[in-house]
Amino acid sequence: MNMGAIFLLSFVVSALAVISIAKRNKKAGIVGRDINKRDGRMLPEGTGVAMLVPLWTAIFLFNALYYFDPNSIAFGFNIDSIAFGLAVSGLCLVGFLDDRKQKFKAETISWKKRASIIGLICLIFAYLYAPSPLWIVPLMFFIAGLASFENTFAGLNGWEIGSGLIISGFVAFLLIDSAVFMLAGALVGTIAGLFLFNAFPAKVLPGDSGTLFIGGSIAGLVVLTQRIELAFLAALFFVPHAIDFFGLKMVTNPHDVSQSGKLPYALLPDGRLGIPREGNKRPRYDFAKMLLKIFGPMPEWLVVALIWAIVAANCFFWLLLFQYLKLI
Numbered sequence: 001m002n003m004g005a006i007f008l009l010s011f012v013v014s015a016l017a018v019i020s021i022a023k024r025n026k027k028a029g030i031v032g033r034d035i036n037k038r039d040g041r042m043l044p045e046g047t048g049v050a051m052l053v054p055l056w057t058a059i060f061l062f063n064a065l066y067y068f069d070p071n072s073i074a075f076g077f078n079i080d081s082i083a084f085g086l087a088v089s090g091l092c093l094v095g096f097l098d099d100r101k102q103k104f105k106a107e108t109i110s111w112k113k114r115a116s117i118i119g120l121i122c123l124i125f126a127y128l129y130a131p132s133p134l135w136i137v138p139l140m141f142f143i144a145g146l147a148s149f150e151n152t153f154a155g156l157n158g159w160e161i162g163s164g165l166i167i168s169g170f171v172a173f174l175l176i177d178s179a180v181f182m183l184a185g186a187l188v189g190t191i192a193g194l195f196l197f198n199a200f201p202a203k204v205l206p207g208d209s210g211t212l213f214i215g216g217s218i219a220g221l222v223v224l225t226q227r228i229e230l231a232f233l234a235a236l237f238f239v240p241h242a243i244d245f246f247g248l249k250m251v252t253n254p255h256d257v258s259q260s261g262k263l264p265y266a267l268l269p270d271g272r273l274g275i276p277r278e279g280n281k282r283p284r285y286d287f288a289k290m291l292l293k294i295f296g297p298m299p300e301w302l303v304v305a306l307i308w309a310i311v312a313a314n315c316f317f318w319l320l321l322f323q324y325l326k327l328i
Helices: 003-028 047-066 079-099 111-131 133-152 159-174 181-198 205-227 228-236 238-252 286-295 302-323
Strands: 032-033 042-044
Touching: 003 042, 003 047, 003 181, 003 286, 047 079, 047 181, 047 205, 079 111, 079 133, 079 205, 111 133, 111 205, 133 205, 133 228, 133 238, 159 181, 159 205, 159 228, 159 302, 181 205, 205 228, 228 302, 238 286, 238 302, 286 302
Parallel strands: none
Antiparallel strands: 032 042
16 A cells, blocks of 8 residues: 555545544533634534544554465554554543543643653653663653644644644655654644644644644654654754744743633734733733734734744754755
8 A cells, every 4th residue: 555545544534533523522512712713613622532543543554564464364463553552542532631621611630640641651652662771761751742842832723733734744754764654644644634624714623632642643653763863853843832832932921831811812803813912011922923923913824824834944944954964
């Protein structure tokens, strides 16, 4: 099965799974407000959990296509792909527990417990696939860091999912000659299936289950290669996310980095987004508001498109630099 077929299959399965999960979540009351729309529309939340369906479909195909023994009636068993699937599923389900608070109007699990579970999952995976014991802890933080950074890009239609789609495409390119290239292509198709419904105007919200899935999957595939140079490069793909979190949110709004206390953007009469006025207080910046500060008020879709362009340019820059320096 060629990569085009893998991508298409993952895309279709993902899109169908998102439709199904969106209906179930809306019926169950797991919804979130699209904060930048005047009608205050409520959309199905936590639909990122739907990506588990194409993930395990791809893992099954990975085993069936590459580890089938023609002399046996049984499928071969690739433990690496299973471990990858279990780790990503764990991260995704932890995120979904947080997404469910929209239904219960309260935390279903404290952030400390969530962080502990995420840390444990990342530690176990790093222990299994670190090229040497010295890299176990750094790779644990690498996986947890990419999952968390993917989660920091949020609040606008398609912001985090589109950015994850771009980065996953670059990572798949890096893994062309690796044993996990099929899984990398499936990941791109899986994210594209969710992006179809999350791009402006969004019909679903991915929630933490979506962002943790994407960041964890990207990091997990890189760790499976046991190539530390690829881990460094993949981390650099997330420089805009790091700027958003450490350079903007932590500096201007350290007590509410999730921006859940107040609406982060001002919706102007003409539908454009602007920076909220807070009297004599300095503005609370994130990456999107930084662009609004530079270029002035813009429609939501244009702000996100500019961010995507920056994410793509950042990935392209580091990829060319590493190739020029012959680091990959």
